Amino acid sequence: MIRVSQLSKQIPGGPQVLSGISLTIEPGEFIAVKGASGSGKSMLLKCLALKEKWTSGSYTVDGVDIFAKGLQGRLKVHREIAYLEEKPTLYGNRTALKNVTIGAVGQTPFWRRFTGMVRSDDYMGAMDMIEKMGLIDKAHQKGDKLSGGERQRIAMARALVHGAKTLLVDEPVSGLDPHAAEQVLSDLKRMCRIQQISVVAVMHQGDWAERFADRIVGLNNGEIVLDIKGRRMTEREKNLL
Helix, strand or coil: CEEEEEEECCCCCCEEEEEEEEECCCCEEEEEEEEECCCCHHHHHHHHCCCCCCCEEEEEECCCCCCCCHHHHHHHHHEEEEEEECCCCCCCCCHHHHHHCCCCEECHHHHHHHCCCCCCHHHHHHHHHHHCCCHHHHHCEEHHHHHHHHHHHHHHHHHHCCCCCCEEEEEECCCCCCHHHHHHHHHHHCCCCCCCCCCEECCCCCCCHHHHEEEEEEEEEEEEEEEEEECCCCHHHHHCC
């Protein structure tokens, strides 16, 4: 379980981007974050991933006070909470399988990313995860030959193989055709249900959040103005965002 209390983020010499954010993320929960451009959605994910420094607030993961633990706390976040950008970076000249096994920057040692060396059990675990993503036929295809939706799913597989318990996904279906978008979100939903992976996804466009999320959190001007179960939103709720 992740608990965030009174998270605030101010850009040094600039505006307040997040203000008084308090949020609990349960295992297996799919949370969609919605809001207008500039509402603080992406910054929230970056703060949860510790890619941005908090101005104030407390952060607890599975009962561990992250900031009180210093480096040990940060390592726990980097190991268990994976941040996936809107357009995830893969090693273009390596296969999908190799991308999954050697991991992303911050997940695995430099020597392993450089050499691509893996153990046989790593290989089997990666193949299993790729199969769960419905991409077993793409396992030996180079990263730069994958479609946008395939790259998203390979990035998810990579994070999960290397121990992530929570995925922070920024616009996972942006630029994808409806079929690919539905496949990506279905994969995320299934992982929440079966593997108890937690997902927090920024979902700005369309009704994807209403269809797939267990919970919808709405931001406006850096504050939470909406926190409801996943369902079709009313006009009043939409106007809050």
